[in-house]
Amino acid sequence: MVTIRLTNSKTRKKEDFVPLDPANVRMYVCGPTVYDRAHLGNARPVMVFDVLYRLLRHVYGADHVTYVRNFTDVDDKINAEAQRRKAAGRAESLEALIRERTEETIAWYHADMDALGALRPDHEPRATEYIGPMVAMTEGLIGSGHAYAVEGHVLFRVRSYAAYGALSGRSVDDMIAGARVEVAPFKEDPMDFVLWKPSSEEEPGWESPWGRGRPGWHIECSAMSLELLGESFDIHGGGLDLQFPHHENEIAQSACAHPHGTFARYWLHNEMLQVEGKKMSKSLGNFFTVRDLLDQGVPGEVIRFVFLMTHYRKPMDWTAEKAAEAKATLRKWRKLVTGVKLGQPSREVVECLADDLNTAGAIAVLHRLASSGDAVALASSASLLGLLGNDLSRRQSEDNQSEVFRGAVNRLARAWIEHRRTKDWARADRLRDELSLLGVRLVVDKTNHSSWAFENPDILTEDERREKLSALLRLEGDEE
RNA sequence: GGCGGGUUGGCGGAGAGGUUACGCAGCGGAUUGCAAAUCCGUGAAGACCGGUUCGAUUCCGGUACCCGCCUCCA
Numbered sequence: 001m002v003t004i005r006l007t008n009s010k011t012r013k014k015e016d017f018v019p020l021d022p023a024n025v026r027m028y029v030c031g032p033t034v035y036d037r038a039h040l041g042n043a044r045p046v047m048v049f050d051v052l053y054r055l056l057r058h059v060y061g062a063d064h065v066t067y068v069r070n071f072t073d074v075d076d077k078i079n080a081e082a083q084r085r086k087a088a089g090r091a092e093s094l095e096a097l098i099r100e101r102t103e104e105t106i107a108w109y110h111a112d113m114d115a116l117g118a119l120r121p122d123h124e125p126r127a128t129e130y131i132g133p134m135v136a137m138t139e140g141l142i143g144s145g146h147a148y149a150v151e152g153h154v155l156f157r158v159r160s161y162a163a164y165g166a167l168s169g170r171s172v173d174d175m176i177a178g179a180r181v182e183v184a185p186f187k188e189d190p191m192d193f194v195l196w197k198p199s200s201e202e203e204p205g206w207e208s209p210w211g212r213g214r215p216g217w218h219i220e221c222s223a224m225s226l227e228l229l230g231e232s233f234d235i236h237g238g239g240l241d242l243q244f245p246h247h248e249n250e251i252a253q254s255a256c257a258h259p260h261g262t263f264a265r266y267w268l269h270n271e272m273l274q275v276e277g278k279k280m281s282k283s284l285g286n287f288f289t290v291r292d293l294l295d296q297g298v299p300g301e302v303i304r305f306v307f308l309m310t311h312y313r314k315p316m317d318w319t320a321e322k323a324a325e326a327k328a329t330l331r332k333w334r335k336l337v338t339g340v341k342l343g344q345p346s347r348e349v350v351e352c353l354a355d356d357l358n359t360a361g362a363i364a365v366l367h368r369l370a371s372s373g374d375a376v377a378l379a380s381s382a383s384l385l386g387l388l389g390n391d392l393s394r395r396q397s398e399d400n401q402s403e404v405f406r407g408a409v410n411r412l413a414r415a416w417i418e419h420r421r422t423k424d425w426a427r428a429d430r431l432r433d434e435l436s437l438l439g440v441r442l443v444v445d446k447t448n449h450s451s452w453a454f455e456n457p458d459i460l461t462e463d464e465r466r467e468k469l470s471a472l473l474r475l476e477g478d479e480e
Numbered sequence: 481g482g483c484g485g486g487u488u489g490g491c492g493g494a495g496a497g498g499u500u501a502c503g504c505a506g507c508g509g510a511u512u513g514c515a516a517a518u519c520c521g522u523g524a525a526g527a528c529c530g531g532u533u534c535g536a537u538u539c540c541g542g543u544a545c546c547c548g549c550c551u552c553c554a
Contacts, residue, residue, distance in 0.1 A: 012484095030554080032554075033552090033554090038554095039553090039554085041553090041554050042554055043554090044554070045554065046554095075552085076552085077553095165483090168483070168484075168549080168550090169483055169484060170482070170483050170484090170550080171482095171483095174482050174483070174550095175482075175483085175550070176482095193552095194552095216552090217552055218552090238554075239554040240484090240485085240548065240549075240554085241548075241549065241553085241554055242549095242554070243484085243549075244483085244484090244549060244550065245549090245550080245552080246552080270554085271485080271486090271547095271548080272547085272548065272554075273554080274547090279547085279548090280553095281553075282553085309492070309493070309503090310492085310493075311493085311494075313485085314485095314486075314493090315485090315486075315547065315548080317492085319491095319492085321491075321492080321504085321505095322491095322492065322504095324504090325491095325492075325503070325504055325505095328504085329503075329504090331517095332517090332518090352494090352495095355495090358494070358495080360492095360493055360494050360502085361493095361494050361495065361501085361502085363493090363494095363502080363503080364493085364494065364495090364501065364502040364503075365502085366502095367502055367503060368501095368502075420513090423513075425513060425514070428513095428514095429513095429514070429515080432515085432516090433515095436516095441516075441517090442516090443516065443517060
């Protein structure tokens, strides 16, 4: 069996991965706060841990891996949106409006991540469905002296956990020295963090021993991983930005609540995303969502490929140039693999992935397989990376091509061939150029027959396309 | 200020203490009505300063620069 090696943030070393139970390898990944469309940065951990999930399934068997990724559906930004709808005259309760917002956001998230070829996790728990376990864990922490209730809040006492700061490499004293946090007067220590906080009438809340309130951000992951994976499990993943304070706090809560468990044994953090060399932010005007890219006609598979080009522990830069490169490569490979039956992925590709998810190295192997013409190995190996599947890219493109459109393009392609045959170069070239504006590329292949292919089928709307096509058909004397 | 990470050829981006990464672009050639695509070939690197070593881009130390987190923006 292949030995998977992973860089464990906890030890800062690359280690052999040895699961607690090979018959049930367990992984928890921090998922999105569902208040709006997922931006491109949100997709990075999804891609990284999707590859890890696929690799684990390959090595241990598809039925022997449990992947949990949560939805955070308690959040002030969600509240704000619900209150906005309420203010706009909606009659439903705030709770109903919150639910509405999170439901629609989750549906978007699923659609967008599906388009990137990400497998759905085995469990996608929502924080609001685990309030009970969170309250129970909080009570336990109070009982064991690791937390205290004050003024409707419950706070975790960081001084009660000696290893606090180990994951992110800081000590409580260092943090206080450089802290910019506003310290609530009721905190025993400035670094103490909230497990539970009171809710006003305008905020969602649940009854608890400390009054009506809602959970702090960190406790949900501790409670849900416990419920679904147990006190000890294998892998915990997320973005590097979550390492502190989120993951540090999760560890503190879980370790203190269940001192006999190990909590997560391997911690993986992916580096962040940049856009054209800069941090993606609304103020820089380079902020966009996955859906924005898909709507612009960038196939999900291309987005996925660009992510995979960079190792997960390096900052990844999204650039238009990379997208173009990915697209050209995928087009070339797709031509090679059409119709081949999947077999086993190449051992080299598996070894690259097993070596701390070296996706860039795996892609290099794919290039070699492609140039050697080994279509079966290429398709099978690409499939392990979630690439070149029938479910990707094709679907996106062909859904957008109506029968009418295809028929019209076919007639125009025949006209083009005829112009070429009669050496009417002017008309032939003009037609070729016009069609390229529609995202259709006419090509001459080796045998000097002609064919056509969709190059970028999504650049125009169906209406624009129809109008343009009928103009061309008239021009070619095709009055159908 | 505290903590962590990075710096590879024109661009992207890996591995390995000594042997070609790979891809894109470029250049040369094949093919071609033009173009695209495709195919063949090819030059080019390791921020800076020291140290370890027979030998370092790869290990160690320092400098410079960049980035992230510490402010519930992944």
